[in-house]
Amino acid sequence: EPEVTQTPSHQVTQMGQEVILRCVPISNHLYFYWYRQILGQKVEFLVSFYNNEISEKSEIFDDQFSVERPDGSNFTLKIRSTKLEDSAMYFCASRVTEFNNEKLFFGSGTQLSVL
Amino acid sequence: AQSVAQPEDQVNVAEGNPLTVKCTYSVSGNPYLFWYVQYPNRGLQFLLKYITGDNLVKGSYGFEAEFNKSQTSFHLKKPSALVSDSALYFCAVRGLNSGGYQKVTFGTGTKLQVIP
Numbered sequence: 001e002p003e004v005t006q007t008p009s010h011q012v013t014q015m016g017q018e019v020i021l022r023c024v025p026i027s028n029h030l031y032f033y034w035y036r037q038i039l040g041q042k043v044e045f046l047v048s049f050y051n052n053e054i055s056e057k058s059e060i061f062d063d064q065f066s067v068e069r070p071d072g073s074n075f076t077l078k079i080r081s082t083k084l085e086d087s088a089m090y091f092c093a094s095r096v097t098e099f100n101n102e103k104l105f106f107g108s109g110t111q112l113s114v115l
Numbered sequence: 116a117q118s119v120a121q122p123e124d125q126v127n128v129a130e131g132n133p134l135t136v137k138c139t140y141s142v143s144g145n146p147y148l149f150w151y152v153q154y155p156n157r158g159l160q161f162l163l164k165y166i167t168g169d170n171l172v173k174g175s176y177g178f179e180a181e182f183n184k185s186q187t188s189f190h191l192k193k194p195s196a197l198v199s200d201s202a203l204y205f206c207a208v209r210g211l212n213s214g215g216y217q218k219v220t221f222g223t224g225t226k227l228q229v230i231p
Contacts, residue, residue: 004158033219043159043205043221056218091158102147102166102209104219106158 002026006092006107013082014115021077021110023092032075033093033104034067036060043091049075082114117142117210121222128196129230136191136225138206147209148189150180153224154202162204165189176200196229203227 005024013019025032034046047057049067057065066078075094079086092107118141128134140146147166151159163174170182180191191204206222 035221042223045218045220048218093159102149102164103161104149104151104159104207106151106160108158 002105004092004094004105004107006090006110008110009108010111010113012113012115015084016081019079019082019112021079021090021092021112023075023077023094023107024073025075025092025094026096026105027073028096029094029105030097031055031095032067032069034077035091035093035106036088037091037109038088046077046090079112082112084114087112087114117208117218117220119206119208119220119222121204121206121225123225124223125226125228127228127230130198131195134191134193134196134200134227134229136204136206136227138189138191138222139187140189140206140208141187142208142210144210146182146187146189148180148182149207149209149219150174150178150189150191151205151207151221152202153205159205162191196227198229198231201227201229 007022032049035043037043045058047061048055064080068076089109089111091109093104095104120139149164150162152162153159163172165172165182173179178193182189203224203226205224207219209219
């Protein structure tokens with residue numbers, strides 16, 4: 001089965017530093033998402049992206065966050081100035097657009113640790 | 116606004132017994148409902164979905180879920196639990212936001228512990 005790939009699997013950074021989390025969605029997918037999960041608990045929606053623009057973002061996704069699809073294959077999440085509370089597992093997901101194929105495919109996540 | 120509620124933080128069940136993980140939802144229009152499972156240190160894996168049709172949906176690993184429109188519920192079930200079913204289970208609903216875009220909202224998750 002095709003997979004969503006995320007790199008790195010674990011990122012450690014100092015508070016105030018910029019981080020970029022990378023995702024390669026499945027090649028024929030057109031809708032992309034970032035979610036995060038703190039301490040194995042609630043999965044929180046961050047942002048959805050379609051047709052090279054954000055289609056929705058949550059209250060968590062403030063000005064410190066940005067997403068980009070720089071080259072048609074990668075989908076990145078940037079945090080400009082990390083805070084301690086940004087420590088979480090970040091999941092990328094993608095899906096196809098066909099009406100009857102609604103399944104989200106998730107990557108295995110990037111564990112972000114902000115020190 | 117759409118929402119999902121999983122009222123139980125943890126469900127304990129003996130191996131071989133039937134299990135139920137509860138989920139209720141709120142969404143405008145027809146609901147698209149999903150269950151995902153997360154094993155330790157892994158991403159979320161799709162289990163099953165309800166789009167339309169039969170209220171009882173069958174999915175991976177012997178799981179099934181029953182859609183109940185009047186109770187706005189989508190409980191996950193399995194007739195006979197296995198120790199390997201121990202994991203974190205997330206219910207999710209897909210709806211449309213105000214801009215007409217699809218949005219998926221997850222519940223808070225229920226930890227299933229199957230006791231040998």
